[in-house]
Amino acid sequence: MTPNNNEGRQKVDISSSIRRNYHSLSEVQRRIADYILANGGHAMYLSITDLANTCGTSETTIMRFLRKIGFDSYQVFRVQLAQGMQDGKPKYAWSDIESSDSVGSIKEKVVSSTVSAIEDIRSLIPDAELELFSDLVLKASRVFIFGVGSSAYIAGDLFHKLIRLGLSACVCHDPHIMAIQSAQAREDDLFIFVSHSGESEVLLDCCKTVKERGGIPIAITSYPHSTLSELSRIQLLSSTNEMNYRPDAMTSRILQLVIIDLLTIVLTFKLGDRGIEAIAGSQIAVARQKR
Known part of the structure; x- marks a missing residue:
């Protein structure tokens, strides 16, 4: 700030x-x-x-x-x-988890820290940036979603949400394929980079290539001053303090899923009947695969 x-x-x-x-x-x-x-x-x-x-x-x-x-x-x-x-x-x-904590104390600290972090989204993400983020998704000729490591699962969730809305999107976590797709970026192509740290060399290399090619890089990341944030057009931030004994930036992943949910709802309203019909069609298609 x-x-x-x-x-x-x-x-x-x-x-x-x-x-x-x-x-x-x-x-x-x-x-x-x-x-x-x-x-x-x-x-x-x-x-x-x-x-x-x-x-x-x-x-x-x-x-x-x-x-x-x-x-x-x-x-x-x-x-x-x-x-x-x-x-x-x-x-x-706020207090961190200690090795001497009881199960009840651990439960209380984890739940309290997660709830507090989710409430931070109100001030972390300005309405204008969420509006712009969703507009860029809708206006893009192609949407690519990149994430590596644990961020690949978050990228996959965003991909799932977008195709349920009838939007054309592609998700990738393979460094070689990401490099190829970035090298073929065109104007009006949107690339969404998902990264907690914002310092993954693979994603940073792709982001730089996308910018050089005239594509539009945006990010879902935790830190406003990370290299990825500096390279991106806009960012939706999921910053939070992580706790001892809670590895892999778990709270940040939860926040990113909440952000994706929020983005999906905004997109649904912007799409109107088209979005509602796409969701209904997706639900029926999946239901047919169940007994």
Whole structure:
């Protein structure tokens, strides 16, 4: 997020902004972020000096951290932190899984962190970007969806949703085939890249080729400042803090599936009767394969 001089008037979702920028924070700044996420109810009462002492850092570092998450004023940050409180409980409460946690505690932390991450989508994805993303899908002459590793399964889900709507799309997770398809990109071809990190060399090479050929690269990824985000026309972000003992960016994958669901519903309404008829026809075709 790029800070501006209007933060006093523009409300920032603190939890979402911290999650979105967490990967770019220094070790000390992450310590500040972790403290605020876990102790929002107490942090809102602290002066900048007290917060710096609590986190073992300096007031200057606190301000650097605040600018990264969208604030130029510590007082504005405190006010909005207080506004994020609900019924006396910190909206931003978050704690990682520990090896000593009970099964019940693990369940509560996993569910709470996932629900909180899904709620972040409200501020992570501006309406205008979702609108543009869906319009590009509908206007494209051809749609290619690329993903590797665990992202290949997310790409497959998007492919499944698009063809159910009667849209022409192709999904690929083979590096060689992706390279060939990218090299044959034409204007008005849309390439959707799915990647949690946004740093997969395979996808980055393809994205660069698509741009050189005049195609349109867009992305579903987690980090706004990743290389893939910088190369893409637009991005739908699925940024979140992952937890210990929860491998393969699992929460981000869940968010990406929610984003795909959201995109599908927007596309359905834009297609109108055509989309509804396509879904009905797809359901009948699948039903015929069942007993």
